[in-house]
Amino acid sequence: MISALLDSRRFRSWGGQALLLGGFAALLAWLVSNTVANLHARGIRVGLDFLSRPANFPISESVLPYDPSDTFLWAYVTGLGNTLTISILAILLSTVLGLVVGLARRSKHPLTSGVAGVFVTTMRNMPLIVHLLFWYALATTALPAPRQAFNPMPGVFLSLRGFYIPSLQLDAAAVAFLCAMGGVLALFVCFRRRFGRTRIGFAIAIVIAVALAAVIRPSVGLDTPEMKGFNFTGGLRLSPEFAALMLGLVIYTSAFIGEIIRGGIDAVPLGQWEAGRAIGLSERHTLTKVVIPQALRIIIPPMTSQYLSTVKNTTLALAVGYPELGLVVGTVINQTGQAIESIVLLLGIFLTISITVSLFMNWYNARVALVEAR
Template identity: 40%
Template sequence: MIEARPLPGKKNRSISWRSREGRSVIYQIVAILSALALVALLVRNTLINMRLRGIQSGYDFLLQPFGFDISETMIEYASNSTYLMAFFIGMLNTLKVAVIGIVLATLLGVLVGVGRFSTNFLVRKVCYAYVEFFRNVPVYLQLLIWYLVFTEALPDFDKAWQLGHFYLSKNGVSFPWPVWQLGQTLALCGLVLGCVFTVIYRRQAKAHFDQTGQTRPVWGVSTGVTVALMLLGWLAGGAPAEWNLPKIGDFQIEDGGVFSPEFMALLCGLVFYTASFIAEVVRSGIASVSLGQHEAAASLGLNKGQSMRLVVLPQALRVIIPPLTSQYLNLTKNSSLAVAIGYPELVSIANTTLNQTGRAIEALSIVMLVYLTLSLITSALMNWFNASAAIQER
C-alpha cells in the first residue's frame, strides 16, 4: 500500500501544540485575549471610579456646540458647530502640516543625503554641518526659534517683503489663490484619474518588460495623460482663470491664501529637523550599495548624476524605505508640539475641549485613535511602496 501524501504546494494547516506554527498561533491568540481582558478591566475600573466621584463620562459632548474660536481652519464652521466639527478641523490642520512637511522634508533630506557624496568639498561639508546641527538641536527648541523669527524678526504687514503677488511679514506668507469653481474641481478629478492611470499603466509596462525585455516610457506617458485629463476637466468646467490676489489692507494683508506665522514656524521646524534624519537615512542607503555598482555604471558611460539616479538610488531604496517610514511617523506625531506656539492642530483642540468639558479620557482617546489611524495608513502606504520598489530576483 502507498501512503497518501498531500498534493505538492499545499500544506495541511492545523493548530496543534506539537507544531511550531500551531504554538505561535496559540501564543498570539492568548496575547490578544489577555490584552483585551486588561483593557476591559481598566475601562471597567475607570468608569466605576468616575461614577463614584460624580465625574461625567461618555462621548455625548461631541454633539454639543464647542463655543470657542479656531484661528486657522481649512473649512468654514458656524457658531453652533459641534465638538465633533472642532476635532475634524484639528485633524485637517494636522494632516495639512504632515503632508506638506513630509514632501518638503523628503526633498530636502534626499538633496542633503546625496550631497554628502559630492566631489565638491564645500557642498559636502555644508551638508555635513546641516545634518550635525539640526539633528542635535531639540525639535521643540527649533519650533520656538522659528516662531520668534516669524513673529519678531520679520517686518510688519505694511512693510512686508514682496515678490510679485507674494508677501512675507509677521502676518505669515500671503500668496495668490484661485477662486474655486467647477473647473478647478474637475481638474482635481482629472488629477485623481491620472494617478489611477499611472498605477495601471506602470504595472502593464512592467509586465510587458518581463515578457519581452522591451521598456515603455512610463513617466512621460503618465505625466502627459495626467496633464491632459486635468486640462480637459478645467476646460469642461468653463476654464475659470480668476485669482484672489492678496493686498495690503488697513490692519493686515487681506485676501489671497495665507500661511499663518504659527503654521510656518511649525512647518519649518519639522521640515529642517526631520530632513536631517532623512539625509542620514539616504546617506546610509547609498553607502550600502557596493562600489562595484558605481564602477559598472561608469563603465557604461554614465556620469555621476545618471549613475546616482539610475543605478545607485534604486538599489538603495530597499535600505532607505523602512527607516524613512519611521521618520514620516515621527514628523506626523511631532506636530503635536504645535500646542506650544498656538497652531490649532488636533492636540490643541483636544486640550481646549478637555478644559471646557472635563472629558479628559474621551478627548485623549480621540487623539490616540486619530494618530493611530494616521500611523497605520502611513505604514500601509510605505509598505506598498516598499513592495513595489523591491528588486525582483529571477
C-alpha cells in the same frame, strides 16, 4: 490525552499565548470597569454624546471651514485636517530637502560636504521644541509691521502678521475639471502598459483636457493681497505659527532623512557605479538610473520610521499655538471635562494615521524589493 497535548510544542505555544492574551483582556476589562465606576461615583458622565453639542470656541486657522457654533465633532475634524496638512507638507518638503542634504554630504567638494555635515550634526542634536520656539520668536520679533512689510516680488509680502502670497480662485467648474483630469491621469498610470509609451498617453491626455475644458468651461482667477487699513486683505495668508511650525519640522526632519539617504546610497556596492560608467552613463544618470533604485530598498524601512515620527511630532505645534488636533483636544477637555473620551479619540486617530502610513510604505517597499528568480 492530556499528557500528549502537554508534550505538543504547538499546543504549549498556542496555549501560552492564549493565556497571555486572556490575562491582558481581563486586566483591560478591570481597568475600564474600575475607571467607569470611579467616574460615576464623582458624578462625571461618561460617553460620546458631548460630540453633538456646539463647541463655542474659536479655532484661529484651519484648512476646513469652521465656526464656533459647529459641534465638538466638527472641531475634532477641523483639528485632524490641520494635522494631516502639516504632516503631508512636512514629509514632502523634508524629503526633498533631505535628498539635497544627503547628496551634499557625499559631495567631493570639501566646502559643500563640510557645510552639509555641520547642518546635519547641529540640527540632529537640537531638540525639535527648540527649533519651533526659535523660528516662532524670529517670525514674531524680527519681521517688520504690515505697513513696512518686505515685498520681494509683486503680490508677495512678509510681515509680523504672516506671509501673504497670491492665491488661485477656482469656481465649481474648475474644481470639477481638476478632479476629472486627476482621474484621467490616475487611469493612465494604472494602465500605462496598455497605452504604450508616454507620448501616446500624453497626446490622449491633451485631447481629453481640451474636450473637458470646452464642455465644463472652468474659470480661474488670481487673488492678490493688498494693504487695506492696518493689514493685508486677499490672497493666501500663512500665519507666523504655521510658518514656524513648518520651518522647524522640515529643517529638523530633513537632517535625519539626509543621513538615511546618504547611508542608503553608500550601501550600494561601488561596482554598480563602475558598471554605469562602463556602459557610458554620466554620473547623474548612474545615480538616478542605477544607484538610487537599488538604494531605495535600503532607504525605505528607516524612512518609514522617520515619517511616523514626523506625524507624531506635529503634536508639538501647541508650543507655537498652531491649532492642530492635540491643541483642539486640549481645548475640548477644558470645555467639557470629557478627558478620557477625548484622549482615547486622540490615540485612536493617531494610531489610524500611523497604521495607514506604515501600510502605504510597506506596499511601496514591496514594489521596489528585489525579487529573486526561482
